[in-house]
Structures are given as C-alpha cells and as structure tokens.
Amino acid sequence: MLVYFAGCMATYRLPSIAEATIKVLRHAGLEFKMLGEDEWCCGSVTFRTGFIDEGKRMARHNMDALKNIGATRVVTACAGCFRTLSMDYPTLLEEELPFEVVHFPTLLKELIEENRLTFPDGEKIAVTYHDPCHIGRHMGLYDDPRDTLRKIPQVDLVEMHKSRETASCCGAGGGVRSTHRDLARGAAEIRIDEAEETGASVLTTACPFCTFNLREGIEKNN
Numbered sequence: 001m002l003v004y005f006a007g008c009m010a011t012y013r014l015p016s017i018a019e020a021t022i023k024v025l026r027h028a029g030l031e032f033k034m035l036g037e038d039e040w041c042c043g044s045v046t047f048r049t050g051f052i053d054e055g056k057r058m059a060r061h062n063m064d065a066l067k068n069i070g071a072t073r074v075v076t077a078c079a080g081c082f083r084t085l086s087m088d089y090p091t092l093l094e095e096e097l098p099f100e101v102v103h104f105p106t107l108l109k110e111l112i113e114e115n116r117l118t119f120p121d122g123e124k125i126a127v128t129y130h131d132p133c134h135i136g137r138h139m140g141l142y143d144d145p146r147d148t149l150r151k152i153p154q155v156d157l158v159e160m161h162k163s164r165e166t167a168s169c170c171g172a173g174g175g176v177r178s179t180h181r182d183l184a185r186g187a188a189e190i191r192i193d194e195a196e197e198t199g200a201s202v203l204t205t206a207c208p209f210c211t212f213n214l215r216e217g218i219e220k221n222n
Contacts, residue, residue: 002032003071003099005062005085007078008041009208017208021077021104028116032075038065044080044134047092049175059084059092067098077104079134079207080173087139103135105145105206112151122154128200129157130191130214131167132207133174145206158198168194170205172213188217 004025010017025032040061047055062085066074076082086101111117127149135141142164149155162168171177171187192214195203203218205211 001070002030002073002075003066003069004032004034005039005042005066005074005076005078005081006034007076007081007208009078009212011039013212014208017077017211024108024111024117025075028111030111030116033069033071035062035065035069038069040065042078042081042084044084044088045175047088052092056092059089063089063093063095063097071099073100073102075102075104075107077206077208079103079132080209083134083138103141103144103206105148106141109144109148109151112148119152119154124156125154125202126156126158126198126200127202127204128160128195128198129163130160130170130195130203130205130210131164132205132210133167133169135206136167137165149204158200160194160198162194170207170210170213172209173207177209177213184213185217185220188213189221192217192221 002025004021006018006021010021040058042062043055043058046058074085076085082101082103086097090097108117129145129149131137131142146157149157160167168191169187170191171184176187177184192203203214205214
C-alpha cells in the first residue's frame with residue numbers, strides 16, 4: 001500500500017504542495033492512503049535542535065501509524081521528512097523500516113518512464129534547480145530531481161555554479177530559520193543571487209522549507 005506522508009510544511013504553510021502532490025498521484029492512477037490526523041510531525045526539527053526524547057516519541061507514533069495502515073511504500077514531497085523517515089527513524093527507534101521510503105521526484109521519474117504521466121510539447125522555459133541539503137548532501141539524491149525535470153519537454157534545465165555537493169544552503173533547515181531568522185534570510189539572498197546569475201525564469205527545488213525561505217527572500221528583495 002502506497003501512503004502519502006504530507007509533512008507539516010505542505011499541510012499548514014504551503015498546502016499547494018500537498019494539493020499538487022495528491023493531484024499528480026490521482027492523475028497517474030495510483031491508489032494511496034494518507035494518515036490524516038494520525039500523521040504527526042516527522043520530528044526532524046525537534047531532534048535536530050536537541051530534543052531527542054520528544055523526537056523519538058514522534059518517530060514511534062508515526063512508525064506505528066504507518067504499520068497499522070499497512071504501508072509498504074511511503075512517498076513524501078518533503079526533503080526533511082524523507083531524510084528523517086528513511087535515515088533517522090531506524091537509528092532513533094533501533095529497528096528496520098518495514099516499508100520503502102521514496103522522495104516524490106523519484107516517484108515522478110518512475111511514473112514518467114512508465115508513461116503514466118505525459119506532457120505536451122510547448123515553449124521552453126529556463127529552469128534552475130536548488131539542491132536541498134537534506135536530500136543532497138545528506139542522502140546523495142542529486143540525479144532523480146534533475147532527470148525528472150529533463151523529461152518535461154518545456155524545461156530547459158540550467159545549473160547554478162554551485163550545485164550538487166557544493167550547493168549553497170537556502171538557510172531554512174536544521175532549525176536555523178526557527179532560531180536564527182536573520183542568518184536564514186542572508187543565506188536565502190545569496191542563493192537567490194546565484195539563481196539569478198543563470199538567467200533562468202524559474203527557480204525550483206524539492207523541499208518545502210527551501211521553497212518557503214527562498215520565496216520569502218525573493219518577495220522581500222523584489
């Protein structure tokens with residue numbers, strides 16, 4: 001059973017991400033479930049800011065909820081949730097995951113390759129991609145988001161001079177935005193400047209935290 005784990009950002013701050021994810025899953029004809037009220041925060045920010053016991057409590061609850069719903073594959077469009085579920089839960093709970101965790105761009109790539117998602121031809125748009133720290137440096141997931149973008153006929157992918165392992169952090173993750181707002185804003189400004197240098201008209205990423213922080217930086221700096 002495929003389960004969509006939405007995450008806090010897509011549920012409360014950027015619901016358009018959850019709405020778009022659900023729309024794509026349905027359009028591709030996939031059967032899936034959601035935890036609803038049984039989905040708690042994954043705990044990423046909680047234990048990355050030192051609250052280990054509370055993070056373990058969140059992890060235990062979500063693990064049990066996913067088991068109870070019969071999850072065999074869990075998809076999330078949040079980089080922080082992906083890293084936390086797939087890498088941190090087994091360590092925190094000292095047990096193997098009984099399900100596969102997949103990040104949404106990876107699932108998109110599969111669906112496109114299976115012709116379950118198709119795109120019409122159209123005018124090319126220059127797009128640059130920002131590597132989120134949680135799936136990039138932490139998980140080594142660099143290719144799937146780019147492969148997915150390249151499979152969309154209208155996308156002309158252009159890289160920033162700092163990308164993949166050397167990509168600048170957006171400033172939002174690891175509790176930085178919550179505790180050091182000025183630092184987070186400064187990091188966003190740097191990354192936005194790097195994106196502008198490419199000449200792209202669209203800056204995209206695979207993380208709601210990055211989306212939120214970069215979008216705010218763009219709006220504040222016109």
